[in-house]
Amino acid sequence: MLTIDRQSGQKVYQQLYAQIRAEIETGVRRPGALMPSTRFLAQRLSVSRNTVDHAYAELVAEGYLTSKPASGYHVTHHLPFVVTPPASPIVQTTPFPYDFTDQLDHMQLFPTQAWQAAELRVLQQGIPHIQPLGGDCIYREQLVNYLARLKHLHVTADQIIVTSGFNEAANIIAHLVPEFQTTSLGVAEPIAPNAREVWKTLGIPTQLFQTLDERPEAGGYVLNPTHNFPDGFGLDPHARQRFAQHLKAEKRYPGLFTSVFGT
Template sequence: MNELLINLNDTYSKYIQIYHFIRSLIEDGQLEENTALPSIRQLAKQLGVSRNTTLTAYEQLLAEGYIRSEPKKGYYVEPVEESITGVDRKVSSAELHIPDHPRPLIDFRIGSVDGQAFPLQKWRKCTNTIMLQPYIYTYGHYQGEPELRMQIAQYLLQSRGIRTSMDQLIIGSGTQQLLLHLSILLKINGYDSLAVEDPGYDGARTLFHMQGLQTEPVQVTSRGIDISELKRCKSRIAYVTPSHQFPTGAVLPAAERYQLLKWAEERQGYIIEDDYDSEFRYRHQPIPALASLQQGAQVIYLGTFSKGFLPSIRLSYMILPPVLMEQYARMFTFVEQSASVIHQQTMAYFMKQGYWSSHVRKMRAIYRRKMQVLVNALQESFGKQIRIIGSHSGLYILVELQQSGHENELIRQALHHGVQVYPTSRYYSLLKVDRKPTIQLGFSNLTIEQIGVGVQLLKEAWGRV
């Protein structure tokens, strides 16, 4: 193809208009599979824009799998998979416009994934294969399906450096369900309290309290959990998120990691390592897990498919040290597995076919781009009025406003302008009166243009606070 006739205007960023125009042509079938696209230089010249503009549009299409790049040849259209929603995803010019009233609701929530990039056809193909198998008519193994545990063990060795066997792995219907079983084990072994990060994951803290376990808050610094403060705690169990501290995004350095392992050994306790989104680091390779640093370490490891794949399939996993695993086998042999056998077997087959690894690589590129767009838009709109926290990994960032005010007022003003944002105060165990208002923004399920619109609306909302 020599030309793409695109009518650009000044209502929105030009690279977004180019991106949407080409994406729409591909989704509508007007640009067929293997069609050659104009080069970056040709398209820039045709449209009268900079090469960076067309390059950015192509990079987004490339990241989302709409086109492919062939060295020394150019860009070509890729076959388009069906949307997870099964509806047309074309965005009209009216949707790109920001109306005065009523305003669109842009939801910066966390805990969701990019539905547009979900590999629906591959997942359906794997599911159809599994549905022909006789084991779908049974309850399944109490630890989880052996096929999935074997695939997870292989994946953790390659991606996180963890040497484990399928016999030490337990599958559950979500991290909280696994923590529920773990809490029962800990109480039986005489543990009545845990040290938790402050701020930290409120879902885990609430569950521990429901099980009658006390929690000791430990301050989080820019380097992660404060080891010196942890040593002053009475607890012999610590629940931590060392590779991407929730919610600050801090990464615990190697020296502190070894101190943490030593602390658990000296206390004759355990570290609960929640490695909830280790796949999504954008500047460096994933950091080795605590569970990989020392053979026989007193580490209970937690991972999930909710962030990297799909939260609705409810699949998480846990590695228990041998002593706890023996106790788990005695106690939970007769407790039915809560995770779907069909989903477990489908995920195992999905991983065996190599689809999981390629999906993670694709999503890492998509989320990296979204993170860049969000951070750049916030910096351009607010400058030194804000401080952005945690912009190198994960599926969300924190925005600390350098002004007086309260999170609730900022959230109310944002919602009045059509944007849903979220507080961070709930992640703190202890009230900090001198803390600046800090807002959490997730971006995983937002499109590039929704991110841009959302930041523009936040600028309008918070400019009046």
């Protein structure tokens, strides 16, 4: 039975939250059971409806309750941080101490719902520190030295944008330089398939070329890094310097991504 102690120093919604959570964990409220409506519970306990809403929201965020439109709140069928054991015991058929075969699925032990509830709780509370749009400042300062030493590219940290992959970088470039939709991009081969195909999804035409002497007239150029698909072949420092000189003579300059050169 839910009760409110108005003499305690604990907030009312916290008391309500703790009691409902305890009832769920001890089995008083069974999985799938319908919870009292917020209006009914507020009237019964003589508290505001917002107080009940707050307690229910905390329980939903932590995975104890589920909420669906027009159906109210229900007790979850899978409690957070509770791992359901396998239906049948796993028979060890190998003499090796660790089983790396596909017969043992350890992913079933991962508390997915608890992870999602914790993620939702963090997002609701707000993230205290968000990286700058261009990426971590210290990391970009380190990239300045790396690019100068190994790529012979001389840039400042403000000219570097750190992305989560080539596709994100391509999307940023497409928005920053919309002229590429009419001037096209020259794409050096060989190169990873996604580095070639992603431009089509962004509405940017491409022209393929094998060597710098065969490069087409284009608004920008995508070159394969030395670590890239399929054989690790890439431009040596002298070839990169020669290419940069051609760009400078044509009033075009390196930009944005370590392997992308544009106008």
